[in-house]
Amino acid sequence: MNIISKYFPDLSEKQKAQFAALYDLYLDWNSKINVISRKDIENLYTHHVLHSLGIAKVMSFTPGSRILDVGTGGGFPGIPLAILFPECHFLLVDSIGKKIKVATEVATAIGLENISFRHCRAEEEKGKFDFVVSRAVMPLGELVKIIKKNVSHEQRNPLPNGLICLKGGELEGEVAPFRKYAEIDDLKSFFSEEFFETKKVVYLPL
Numbered sequence: 001m002n003i004i005s006k007y008f009p010d011l012s013e014k015q016k017a018q019f020a021a022l023y024d025l026y027l028d029w030n031s032k033i034n035v036i037s038r039k040d041i042e043n044l045y046t047h048h049v050l051h052s053l054g055i056a057k058v059m060s061f062t063p064g065s066r067i068l069d070v071g072t073g074g075g076f077p078g079i080p081l082a083i084l085f086p087e088c089h090f091l092l093v094d095s096i097g098k099k100i101k102v103a104t105e106v107a108t109a110i111g112l113e114n115i116s117f118r119h120c121r122a123e124e125e126k127g128k129f130d131f132v133v134s135r136a137v138m139p140l141g142e143l144v145k146i147i148k149k150n151v152s153h154e155q156r157n158p159l160p161n162g163l164i165c166l167k168g169g170e171l172e173g174e175v176a177p178f179r180k181y182a183e184i185d186d187l188k189s190f191f192s193e194e195f196f197e198t199k200k201v202v203y204l205p206l
């Protein structure tokens, strides 16, 4: 948990308590419904919470922003971002009901009020959002086709609305069709832990 304060030193006491509570909650829920690889649970804060917050290093959402997390699984990146941006609203969707149940239970337990959940395929979600976020769900091209309908044309952030994805490894092929307007940031320039060596944030204005 200290690793979160290390990179986000301005957290309120409430946010610190919410982040701190995540470990026991995920440990418990993950033993019933697998949302994180069991051997990775001890790396929850670095591999899952801080990784999710990598999005906040490239985009500080304006209060009032609406954000859709597609394929959230157990709540990543949506839950860490909803803790960090209490004045923004997050909708987390996933096609697997039991994963959405874990995310819902965790958010309820820490008293998150700026978040809602929907068990559906992203293709069925018709709402409009300032940004769509996603981690480890599908290749960029497929994701863009599905979520283009969800990006609002009303702008309230300094950067244009669009898609922000957490990606790892070789990206060139995936990003090639979007290279003229995609922005790629290396998470290793923000976080010094080895895990982030190959991790990237891809921002696509849409």
Ligand SMILES: C[S@@+](CC[C@H](N)C(=O)[O-])C[C@H]1O[C@@H](n2cnc3c(N)ncnc32)[C@H](O)[C@@H]1O
Pocket (backbone or CB within 6 Å): 035, 070, 071, 072, 073, 074, 075, 076, 077, 093, 094, 095, 096, 099, 120, 121, 122, 123, 134, 135, 136, 137, 138
């Ligand atoms: C590898 S998991 C990643 C979960 C989470 N984003 C994370 O990083 O821990 C991929 C998730 O995407 C969901 N998913 C895949 N295609 C989807 C779609 N078309 N609509 C909604 N959810 C989808 C799956 O059910 C699964 O929970």
